[in-house]
Amino acid sequence: MTSAPQSAAPTPAPALALQGLEKSFGAIRIIRGIDLVIPAGERHAVIGPNGAGKSTLFHLISGHYRPTTGSIRLNGEEIAGLAPEKINRRGLSRSFQITNIFPQLSVWENIRCATLWSMGYRYAFWRNVERLADAREKTERILGEINLLHRWNVPAGELAYAEQRALEIGLAIAGDASVLLLDEPMAGMSHAETERMVGLIRTVSEGRTLLMIEHDMSVIFGLADRISVLVYGELLASDTPENIKSNAAVQEAYLGTEAA
Numbered sequence: 001m002t003s004a005p006q007s008a009a010p011t012p013a014p015a016l017a018l019q020g021l022e023k024s025f026g027a028i029r030i031i032r033g034i035d036l037v038i039p040a041g042e043r044h045a046v047i048g049p050n051g052a053g054k055s056t057l058f059h060l061i062s063g064h065y066r067p068t069t070g071s072i073r074l075n076g077e078e079i080a081g082l083a084p085e086k087i088n089r090r091g092l093s094r095s096f097q098i099t100n101i102f103p104q105l106s107v108w109e110n111i112r113c114a115t116l117w118s119m120g121y122r123y124a125f126w127r128n129v130e131r132l133a134d135a136r137e138k139t140e141r142i143l144g145e146i147n148l149l150h151r152w153n154v155p156a157g158e159l160a161y162a163e164q165r166a167l168e169i170g171l172a173i174a175g176d177a178s179v180l181l182l183d184e185p186m187a188g189m190s191h192a193e194t195e196r197m198v199g200l201i202r203t204v205s206e207g208r209t210l211l212m213i214e215h216d217m218s219v220i221f222g223l224a225d226r227i228s229v230l231v232y233g234e235l236l237a238s239d240t241p242e243n244i245k246s247n248a249a250v251q252e253a254y255l256g257t258e259a260a
């Protein structure tokens with residue numbers, strides 16, 4: 001009889017694991033039993049027709065909605081039903097379309113606030129000068145990652161729309177999130193801005209897990225390791241972009257209408 005090798009490394013917990021996830025509003029089942037495992041480091045896109053439940057799914061994962069039933073594990077820990085700020089503290093950050101930005105503060109101050117907050121400077125900003133130097137370095141590094149270093153002194157409210165979206169993503173990563181949720185990050189952008197945003201998302205998701213809702217197929221197929229197709233609150237398929245493209249059921253339910 002052979003015994004299992006003792007040195008086998010434990011398998012790391014997936015970044016996100018959804019099991020039997022459901023959400024109803026009154027009698028209407030919007031999310032109808034979703035099982036999905038997203039390994040750490042994966043770039044995962046959720047697509048689906050209007051009203052399929054994509055935003056509702058994000059609201060459940062980020063804690064803005066409480067599931068009717070089911071489990072959501074973040075890095076192995078159950079988070080279903082926790083408040084958004086608790087989920088955020090456990091390493092999941094969601095970018096909201098510009099609503100987190102302080103428009104009167106400069107780009108630098110916006111990121112610096114989020115950085116200080118994440119480092120525990122809630123009330124005693126003056127406490128530790130050395131750690132303030134850490135915060136400065138981190139702020140600079142994040143501004144570099146989101147290509148806004150040259151705009152550091154501009155009030156956030158005066159940034160171009162695409163730059164504001166980049167700043168939003170900067171705020172999301174300032175808290176050292178290991179899992180990043182982006183809801184239509186390219187919405188309303190020109191072709192050139194979209195291309196730049198794809199590059200930016202590729203950079204900031206390096207070493208993190210990315211879950212994004214996006215409608216632009218060329219973006220998704222170029223960025224995602226795997227794609228989940230949500231239709232009427234159920235996952236029709238969850239697979240590599242190549243397999244999703246050639247999946248007959250997906251084509252019929254979704255891509256066929258896009259290509260038409």
Ligand SMILES: Nc1ncnc2c1ncn2[C@@H]1O[C@H](COP(=O)(O)OP(=O)(O)OP(=O)(O)O)[C@@H](O)[C@H]1O
Pocket residue numbers: 025030048049050051052053054055056057
């Ligand atoms: N708070 C709510 N109360 C009742 N119904 C809701 C609520 N939130 C969402 N819904 C319904 O759930 C369904 C799914 O909505 P959701 O916004 O999640 O879809 P979506 O896939 O993100 O759509 P879109 O691509 O248009 O943004 C819709 O029919 C919507 O009307």
